[in-house]
Amino acid sequence: MRIRTRLGLYLLVGLFSVWAGPSRAQAGQGRKDASLEKVRYWCSGQYTRVVFDLDRNAEYYVGKLQGDPRTKRPARIYVDLQNTLPSKGVAVKTDLAEGPVRTIRSGRHDRHTTRMVLDLRHAEDYNVFQLEGPFRIVLDLWWKKGGKGSRKGQDARGGASGAHRPRLPLIVLDPGHGGRDPGAIGKRGLKEKDVALRIARYVKNILERQKQVRVILTRDRDEFIPLERRAWIANSKGADLFVSIHANAHPNRKARGVETYYLDNTTDRAAMRVAAMENDTPAKRRDGLNWILIDLRCNANALESNDLAYTMQKAVIGKVRKAGYKDTRDLGVKGGLFYVLIGAHMPSILVETAFITNPAEEKRLGSRAYQKLVAEGVALGIKNYLRQHGRYDLLAKQ
Numbered sequence: 001m002r003i004r005t006r007l008g009l010y011l012l013v014g015l016f017s018v019w020a021g022p023s024r025a026q027a028g029q030g031r032k033d034a035s036l037e038k039v040r041y042w043c044s045g046q047y048t049r050v051v052f053d054l055d056r057n058a059e060y061y062v063g064k065l066q067g068d069p070r071t072k073r074p075a076r077i078y079v080d081l082q083n084t085l086p087s088k089g090v091a092v093k094t095d096l097a098e099g100p101v102r103t104i105r106s107g108r109h110d111r112h113t114t115r116m117v118l119d120l121r122h123a124e125d126y127n128v129f130q131l132e133g134p135f136r137i138v139l140d141l142w143w144k145k146g147g148k149g150s151r152k153g154q155d156a157r158g159g160a161s162g163a164h165r166p167r168l169p170l171i172v173l174d175p176g177h178g179g180r181d182p183g184a185i186g187k188r189g190l191k192e193k194d195v196a197l198r199i200a201r202y203v204k205n206i207l208e209r210q211k212q213v214r215v216i217l218t219r220d221r222d223e224f225i226p227l228e229r230r231a232w233i234a235n236s237k238g239a240d241l242f243v244s245i246h247a248n249a250h251p252n253r254k255a256r257g258v259e260t261y262y263l264d265n266t267t268d269r270a271a272m273r274v275a276a277m278e279n280d281t282p283a284k285r286r287d288g289l290n291w292i293l294i295d296l297r298c299n300a301n302a303l304e305s306n307d308l309a310y311t312m313q314k315a316v317i318g319k320v321r322k323a324g325y326k327d328t329r330d331l332g333v334k335g336g337l338f339y340v341l342i343g344a345h346m347p348s349i350l351v352e353t354a355f356i357t358n359p360a361e362e363k364r365l366g367s368r369a370y371q372k373l374v375a376e377g378v379a380l381g382i383k384n385y386l387r388q389h390g391r392y393d394l395l396a397k398q
Contacts, residue, residue: 034058034084043099044236047142054135058084062128074119081114100141131339138228169386170214172234174244175200179224184249186362192247195365200245202375231344242348244340247356256358257329260313261350262305264335304347309333312381319377
């Protein structure tokens, strides 16, 4: 159930980024060159994510060049960063041990442009999008099922080869925040990162005991993981669902309840506030081109994610109210621009389990019994969604 945006559409967006002229952010910063601070990457056998970290927004153009067997030049994807200079920490050449990308190279295309070149082993498809806070450009590249890059004996989603062999759905649970990022903190000192991890662990245990799905956590300890890496983990493992678990916060300590989000380019102020908090970036910083790119990503799994969100919200609310917490407010399902969901290739949602800034709900969230109760609701939401969509006992294809 993976829907991908076509290559040509992203090239069109890349062309638009050149034609559209400087963004509002750039216009206010004059013409001083941006700095390419760092190049990061994560790779697996079938999937690679490359991230270009910048100190400010920068226009860019993305293109692809076909390979030439006569000169033994591989197919290449290049990213031209306009009015950008590489810092000393950016390597001229970096070799990747596995995945669609063989080498990442950097150089000056002209005196105004830094060109990043990705030499490909074999990439069937790719996409690109921008994030803020800090500014960065993200490229995802992958092989299709059964492509040259598939590991021997496995399909591109990690299942055993051979027709008609059952494959249990893979669920990736994402405990929000972690490490140097505590998330929201309650009046009594309870940290969102700790609550999210405990609930995610409970969900994992519940689901694994039922033996109907496989489960992976993006983090299983108190560590910091960049937002863009979390979706990469789900993509690289070929996950069927991605569920990010959080605790909500609000300046008004009376705010309470449970709500669930799916990725959407919303104009709702409340949703924008929550997204800005989880993204750790001001809600007002909305660049025009970013929204065009994000709209493309929102459309990919919007219907499935919306359905998953409603199923999850109903399950969590039902579970906690039935257990005696009848005052739990049902805040419903909303669309929001959450960076952690951008780039996910499967239905993905973010669950705000309760308000850690509400004294009563902070007390509940600090209770292991309540954490387990919420976890039971999340596990039930996942189970109900898979059952409704007939996604138990998926068949791995050759």
